[in-house]
Amino acid sequence: MSAVAGRFDELQKLGVEVLSVSTDSVFVHKIWEEEELSQMTKNGIPWPMVADGAGNLGRVYGVYDEANGVNIRGRFLIDPDGVIQAMEVMTPPVGRKIEETIRQVHAFQLVRKTKGAEACPAGWEPGMTTLKPGPDLVGKVWKVWQPQ
Amino acid sequence: MPDEPVGCAKPTGTVIGETADPDEKNENESEEGEKNMVMARVGGKAPDFEAPAYHKGAFVNVKLSDYLGKWVLLCFYPGDFTFV
Structure with a gap:
């Protein structure tokens, strides 16, 4: 959570709102935020x-672990129409990487802006070449894009 | 956004931006009150929910559909005070 908080300003600039969810009560959230997270983040x-x-x-997001009574790690990127564009679900011992989430935000926002006229190939980062799907690109991807 | 927190986190049973048809809702309800909930899937509308939250010193209600028109990063994690 503190890793996401560290990039919150950047997410806000991209127009992304954040919600975090766990099975802890709002009282526990308050004390965790006050006692620990506030020491790990600027604000x-x-x-x-x-x-x-x-x-x-x-349960409705498919991340509730009935045996342990907790939600496992699940990250969902929802677009302005309410459509889930990406999800990543992981067991608890390994954390996520916020840079990958931000990369996906850039990619999905570009696709949305171009109304699907452009697509982001594997390994795409902001500023890199996009693909323009259509008859002319069939069998010719190699001309405009190569794996790194 | 009302200040009084809702009792517990509840999926509305519908996707974001839709309200449940009351008649249809009753049909889907079993004896335990379980509803046929819309499940999350990529490319589909996010299941809507209303839930209590802690936000900058206050206890508030959050409704996912209030975020329509914005990008939302929804992050589930196992628990406060865990280590990863």
């Missing part, structure tokens, strides 16, 4: 920390 946690005590939200 604490600036977004709503959602309490999902019964795992009701985790």
